[in-house]
Amino acid sequence: xxxxxxxxxFLIALxxxxxxxxxxxxxxxxxxxxxxxxxxxxxxxxGNITVYVVSNTSWxxxxxxxxxxxxxxxxxxxxxxxxSYSDNTTNExxxxxxxxxxxxxxxxxxxxxxxxxxxxxxxxxPDPWIIKNGTSYYICKAQGNGINIAxxxxxxxxxxxxxxxxxxTDSNDNKVWNPTNIWAPELHFIEGQWYIYYAAxxxxxxxxxxxxxxxxxxxxxxxNDPQGEWEDLGMLYTGDNYEPGIIAxxxxxxxxxxxxxxxxxxxxxxxxxxxxxxxGDQWLYIAKMDNPYTISSSRVAISKPDKPWELFSGKVNExxxxxxxxxxxxxxxxxxxxxxxxKQYRLGYLQLSxxxxxxxxxxxxxKSANEVFFRNDxxxxxxxxxxxxxxxxxxxxxxxxxxxxxxxVKAFNESGWSNRYTFLQRFTWDEQDxxxxxxxxxxxxxxxxxxxxxxx
Numbered sequence: 001x002x003x004x005x006x007x008x009x010f011l012i013a014l015x016x017x018x019x020x021x022x023x024x025x026x027x028x029x030x031x032x033x034x035x036x037x038x039x040x041x042x043x044x045x046x047g048n049i050t051v052y053v054v055s056n057t058s059w060x061x062x063x064x065x066x067x068x069x070x071x072x073x074x075x076x077x078x079x080x081x082x083x084s085y086s087d088n089t090t091n092e093x094x095x096x097x098x099x100x101x102x103x104x105x106x107x108x109x110x111x112x113x114x115x116x117x118x119x120x121x122x123x124x125x126p127d128p129w130i131i132k133n134g135t136s137y138y139i140c141k142a143q144g145n146g147i148n149i150a151x152x153x154x155x156x157x158x159x160x161x162x163x164x165x166x167x168x169t170d171s172n173d174n175k176v177w178n179p180t181n182i183w184a185p186e187l188h189f190i191e192g193q194w195y196i197y198y199a200a201x202x203x204x205x206x207x208x209x210x211x212x213x214x215x216x217x218x219x220x221x222x223x224n225d226p227q228g229e230w231e232d233l234g235m236l237y238t239g240d241n242y243e244p245g246i247i248a249x250x251x252x253x254x255x256x257x258x259x260x261x262x263x264x265x266x267x268x269x270x271x272x273x274x275x276x277x278x279x280g281d282q283w284l285y286i287a288k289m290d291n292p293y294t295i296s297s298s299r300v301a302i303s304k305p306d307k308p309w310e311l312f313s314g315k316v317n318e319x320x321x322x323x324x325x326x327x328x329x330x331x332x333x334x335x336x337x338x339x340x341x342x343k344q345y346r347l348g349y350l351q352l353s354x355x356x357x358x359x360x361x362x363x364x365x366x367k368s369a370n371e372v373f374f375r376n377d378x379x380x381x382x383x384x385x386x387x388x389x390x391x392x393x394x395x396x397x398x399x400x401x402x403x404x405x406x407x408x409v410k411a412f413n414e415s416g417w418s419n420r421y422t423f424l425q426r427f428t429w430d431e432q433d434x435x436x437x438x439x440x441x442x443x444x445x446x447x448x449x450x451x452x453x454x455x456x
Contacts (some may be wrong), residue, residue, distance in 0.1 A: 002203075011356070013111060021280065023328070030103075031101055031102065031103045032052070032054075032055060032104075033054075033101045033107055034107065035109055036440060038110065038442065039110040039112070039426060040110075040112070040429055040441065041449040042113045043113065043117070043447055044088040044113060046086050046087045047084070049085070052083050053080075055077055056072065058101065059129070061098070063223050064096040065096060067095060068097055068111060068372060069084045074439070083097060084201070087452065091115065093337075095113075101165070105431065105432065110448045114158075114449050116449075117448055118424075119446060119448065120423040121421035122156055122158070123215075124420075124421050125141045126391070126417070126420035127141070127142075128141070128422040129186045130155070130395050135219055136152070137155050140450070142198070143182050145167040145182055145361060146167060147163070147182060148162060148163050148164065148227055151226075154454055155451045156450060156454065162441065164227060165219055165232075173399045177213075177233075177235055179200070179203070179234070181200055181201045181203075182210045183198065183200070184199060187226060189262055190292045192262075194220070195293070197260060197261065198217055198439055199258065200214065202250075211274075213250055213255075214256070214358065215235050215250060215253055216235070217236060219231065219232055219233065220292075220293065225305050235253065236295050239253040240277075240298050240299060242296070244296075256274045257274075258272055260320055261292065264331060266355065266424060268289040269286065269287065270286065270287065271284060271286045273319065274445075276301065279303065281315040282314075284317045284318075285299040286299070286322035287299050287360075287378065300360050303367060307328050308371075309337075309348070310348065311336040312344040313344045315343075316337055318337075319391040319392070321333070321335070322334070322354075323349075323436055325435075327429075328434025329434075330351065331352040331450075332352070332435075333346065333350040334372075337371070340417065341388075343415075345387075345390040347372050348370075349374055351367075372436070374385045375441065378395035386409045386441040387410045388410030389408075390408065392403075396450055397453055397454065400452030401437075402451055403428070403429075404424055404451060406423070408423065
């Protein structure tokens with residue numbers, strides 16, 4: 001079966017240097033070399049794939065596997081390289097095609113040829129939150145006015161979810177803050193116990209059709225089983241005037257959705273998407289936590305939509321998820337930007353200047369120069385494309401050797417929140433600067449090698 005990939009060219013920023021002294025000299029850009037993908041999966045039948053080279057200089061190509069044959073051995077600048085491959089009679093094999101230029105480490109494209117594959121989408125769940133605990137994976141989703149969870153021993157396949165919690169209802173004159181609009185729950189395992197962070201609010205009929213009453217709450221499991229019973233620990237404080245012992249209410253907090261938590265240097269923090277005062281824009285905020293169910297500081301804004309690639313539709317930063325590159329000592333908040341109802345939805349990230357830096361100081365965070373994960377219109381099914389890419393979570397392969405991203409995409413180009421599906425793919429890290437490299441979103445029903453350690 002012939003398997004041809006047409007891939008996006010990813011933009012890269014060129015560093016420019018100049019010579020000192022009294023003499024004028026031309027600005028000469030540093031050499032750069034990058035590929036549209038660093039790992040690809042193909043089926044066992046012969047065929048070819050295309051990879052795009054992004055460079056500002058000359059480069060060479062060399063295959064380290066005799067079953068992989070590039071159509072050229074050198075090039076210059078931006079260029080497509082077609083790589084042919086022969087039939088495979090084994091269960092799986094992998095090979096490297098190496099791209100090199102003077103003054104830079106080689107860039108390697110790993111190609112895996114196997115019948116042990118899966119295809120996306122794996123589920124019809126928006127805002128997919130997948131967490132690995134021991135040998136099990138859990139996926140968490142909003143279902144009506146409640147929250148559902150499913151458990152699997154495979155990353156790529158989940159059974160139907162089952163309900164673990166129903167939102168409370170009003171009784172007599174007692175109006176609860178969270179009876180409806182349950183959004184984007186996240187399942188976390190903290191200090192030996194399970195917690196779910198979720199957004200909820202009052203009916204929009206009470207606020208002229210708007211969602212301004214959305215706040216963030218937390219549930220705690222009563223047992224060691226996340227599919228067991230849960231208790232509601234209430235609303236989290238997401239306001240600007242924290243005082244010790246303050247009880248969060250809709251009046252003393254601000255709009256807050258997509259709240260998640262991370263621990264850094266033995267301190268727990270919450271990050272969420274909220275509105276600045278007197279605005280419907282969505283910024284990312286951070287606060288300190290005394291424990292998994294108590295925020296203990298006023299909120300601090302660490303990101304607002306202010307880059308051209310964040311301003312195509314709506315002024316939105318939301319869906320924060322967290323990544324740590326332990327080897328390089330890097331910490332990232334990966335977030336979604338632009339309207340989630342549009343095909344412009346995409347990922348960017350914030351990088352902490354140093355893992356020992358105070359995350360509550362906004363100047364300690366640096367935003368990615370461009371989006372780091374965007375739509376793929378050139379797929380096997382071009383009428384749909386892979387659009388609205390965002391709201392992600394991160395996990396590991398069953399054997400712990402690979403990093404994987406879960407995210408949702410839109411089935412069609414039209415605006416709206418319907419037809420969002422869960423996709424999975426492996427990602428890697430840039431060896432030079434330690435940043436995550438997500439490549440391009442995989443296509444509908446494109447074969448992908450199973451996560452390492454997962455059997456069919």
